[in-house]
Amino acid sequence: MNDTLQFIVVNILPLFVIVAVAYFAMIRPQQKRTQKQNEMISQLQKGDRVVTVGGLHGTVRSTDAKTVTLMVGRNQELTFDKLAIRDKRPS
Structure with a gap:
């Protein structure tokens, strides 16, 4: 069981961290910009x-x-x- 936990922490956890950072640094801001643009266009x-x-x-x-x-x-x-x-x- 200890080896499995170590495998998860060493190999899988960094992947989740990278995905989370990418989401909050790139994907989420783009979604907000797109939403704001769509609102502006609909209110012309x-x-x-x-x-x-x-x-x-x-x-x-x-x-x-x-x-x-x-x-x-x-x-x-x-x-x-x-x-x-x-x-x-x-x-």
Whole structure:
């Protein structure tokens, strides 16, 4: 029995520690960022100023389930997937 306990402590416990550190250092923060991004996208409204993942700045003209139409210049409207919206800027 003593050998089994020693085997677990020496070989398996470090693996669990590495997995736990990786989860709290990499996976969990990414999940929080994704959740925050999804909340921001779901709350987009007409008039919000946004930036796309490509760096294009525009004002939300309209939204539907999967797309958002941005006014990017004088009478220039572009339609993007909602997932292409990176950030919401102060109005």
